[in-house]
Amino acid sequence: MKDNKNTPIWLKASAAYVSSLMSALFIFIALCAVDGLMKSGPSLFCSVWDPERGNFGILPMIWASGLLSLSSLITGWTFSVGCCCFIHGFGPRWAARFLANILRIMTAVPTVVYGFASVFLLVPLIRNGLGGSGFSWLTASIVLSLLIMPTMVLSMDSAFKTIEAQTSITSAALGFTREQNIAMVVLPASKQWIWSSALLGFGRAAGDTLIPTMLAGNAVQYANTPLDAMRTLTAHIGLVLSSDVGGTAYLSLFVAGGILLFVSISANILFRLMRKKIWMQG
Amino acid sequence: MALCAEIKNLSVSFHGRKAVSQVSAELPAEGISVLLGRSGSGKTTFLRALNRLNETFQGYEGSGKVCLSLGGKMKDIYSADQLTPTDLRRKVGMVFQIPNPLPMSIRRNIMLPLQLIPGFNRSKAEDRMETALKTTGLWEEVKDRLDTPANRFSGGQQQRLCLARTLALEPEILLLDEPTASLDKKSSELIEDYLISLKNRYSMVMVSHNIRQALKLGSFFIFLREGKIVTAISKKELPEGKEAEKIMSDLL
Numbered sequence: 001m002k003d004n005k006n007t008p009i010w011l012k013a014s015a016a017y018v019s020s021l022m023s024a025l026f027i028f029i030a031l032c033a034v035d036g037l038m039k040s041g042p043s044l045f046c047s048v049w050d051p052e053r054g055n056f057g058i059l060p061m062i063w064a065s066g067l068l069s070l071s072s073l074i075t076g077w078t079f080s081v082g083c084c085c086f087i088h089g090f091g092p093r094w095a096a097r098f099l100a101n102i103l104r105i106m107t108a109v110p111t112v113v114y115g116f117a118s119v120f121l122l123v124p125l126i127r128n129g130l131g132g133s134g135f136s137w138l139t140a141s142i143v144l145s146l147l148i149m150p151t152m153v154l155s156m157d158s159a160f161k162t163i164e165a166q167t168s169i170t171s172a173a174l175g176f177t178r179e180q181n182i183a184m185v186v187l188p189a190s191k192q193w194i195w196s197s198a199l200l201g202f203g204r205a206a207g208d209t210l211i212p213t214m215l216a217g218n219a220v221q222y223a224n225t226p227l228d229a230m231r232t233l234t235a236h237i238g239l240v241l242s243s244d245v246g247g248t249a250y251l252s253l254f255v256a257g258g259i260l261l262f263v264s265i266s267a268n269i270l271f272r273l274m275r276k277k278i279w280m281q282g
Numbered sequence: 283m284a285l286c287a288e289i290k291n292l293s294v295s296f297h298g299r300k301a302v303s304q305v306s307a308e309l310p311a312e313g314i315s316v317l318l319g320r321s322g323s324g325k326t327t328f329l330r331a332l333n334r335l336n337e338t339f340q341g342y343e344g345s346g347k348v349c350l351s352l353g354g355k356m357k358d359i360y361s362a363d364q365l366t367p368t369d370l371r372r373k374v375g376m377v378f379q380i381p382n383p384l385p386m387s388i389r390r391n392i393m394l395p396l397q398l399i400p401g402f403n404r405s406k407a408e409d410r411m412e413t414a415l416k417t418t419g420l421w422e423e424v425k426d427r428l429d430t431p432a433n434r435f436s437g438g439q440q441q442r443l444c445l446a447r448t449l450a451l452e453p454e455i456l457l458l459d460e461p462t463a464s465l466d467k468k469s470s471e472l473i474e475d476y477l478i479s480l481k482n483r484y485s486m487v488m489v490s491h492n493i494r495q496a497l498k499l500g501s502f503f504i505f506l507r508e509g510k511i512v513t514a515i516s517k518k519e520l521p522e523g524k525e526a527e528k529i530m531s532d533l534l
Contacts, residue, residue, distance in 0.1 A: 173375075
């Protein structure tokens with residue numbers, strides 16, 4: 001960035017404020033995580049969470065976070081690509097507009113509403129229909145995939161819109177139908193945007209706390225079937241913090257937080273690199 | 283005189299605003315017919331009525347009759363039982379003002395439209411691609427780079443690619459919407475030469491606002507103003523040389 005003498009002082013001040021706050025956060029988490037690692041050591045990477053006996057295992061939570069975010073991402077992303085194709089030519093115009101508006105409204109719905117509605121509607125459905133307690137990997141994954149869809153669809157949609165605007169007349173003049181243009185021209189040309197929106201969705205899915213806390217059951221175990229309960233890293237941090245803990249258990253949470261931060265930053269950097277590549281090519 | 287197009291009472295409007303109103307004309311099958319007029323005179327809309335491209339835009343409303351000579355017969359292209367718009371657009375090819383390769387390789391730009399024709403086989407498509415690229419003088423320049431993205435090439439090369447892509451579909455009529463307007467002088471002349479060499483094989487309708495180009499290429503001229511035809515003259519009725527240019531610019 002170039003140094004501009006005309007930059008107002010308040011702008012410089014807020015920039016400095018935000019960046020120092022962010023770096024303080026990173027340093028704080030890193031220091032505490034190192035402290036946690038030193039104190040709890042190898043017991044962190046076992047499967048038992050029993051702070052009173054000195055077992056601070058967070059492996060089941062890491063497993064749960066990975067499983068839940070990836071499964072939600074796969075369903076959410078697939079449906080997002082489908083929604084985008086539907087909006088841009090495979091659906092009738094009124095239905096396309098309706099769907100686009102619903103997705104836009106969905107971005108404004110607070111997460112807690114999804115959780116709350118699911119506890120009363122989806123959980124009993126799964127409990128009665130498939131068995132188990134209803135608070136499970138499956139339940140959380142369904143709702144989480146819905147939650148991350150609008151972000152992904154809107155990001156793909158902007159790419160679709162640009163490319164469709166550039167190509168629709170051309171391909172019509174070459175005898176393509178609108179559907180063929182989407183499938184053969186727009187979809188391949190927006191490939192990188194579609195992948196990068198998956199990273200965006202992954203970041204949201206891995207970081208969400210409320211949905212897994214409310215719907216995944218929170219049992220510290222390795223969930224092996226979709227009907228098993230699980231506890232994600234985010235839910236774990238939230239739950240342990242809301243009870244009264246101190247000492248090593250408290251510090252071990254920073255290791256969990258550090259892992260989350262690392263994963264979401266990596267996804268973010270990857271996302272930015274892909275965008276940059278797209279700009280360079282464009 | 284054999285005709286390639288017969289237009290009767292054509293009116294086209296977008297969102298209620300008239301672009302072309304009550305236009306009737308007969309275009310000869312021989313040579314290049316040129317549509318002339320200032321910006322906003324309706325020439326592009328007139329041209330796009332011939333391959334039903336207007337109706338892909340929002341707010342389109344149209345009336346009137348357009349018959350084109352296809353497969354040796356005059357066909358009413360707007361009547362439902364004759365041709366689907368996609369079939370029509372393959373037979374009535376179009377080249378646009380700004381080179382518009384699709385975001386893919388040269389090869390795919392030409393092959394994809396062919397592959398979408400039901401029952402078209404691939405080896406035949408390869409042949410057609412080669413022939414079309416040779417016709418527009420591009421083959422020698424790109425034969426080793428067929429899988430390079432089309433947008434890496436120069437504007438003139440891209441425009442010749444677009445022409446080749448249209449020719450590969452083996453159209454019967456070519457529509458050209460100011461095909462040289464966005465090119466430099468040298469590339470324009472190259473395109474003009476190819477168009478001249480093609481004019482015995484295809485009926486062509488071209489939009490232009492360049493009188494010199496119109497006189498060089500065209501044999502029949504239609505002048506439009508505010509969506510209506512002002513006059514139509516053939517080249518034979520015009521005097522030679524500078525005088526013709528003066529008459530034409532007075533009509534514009």
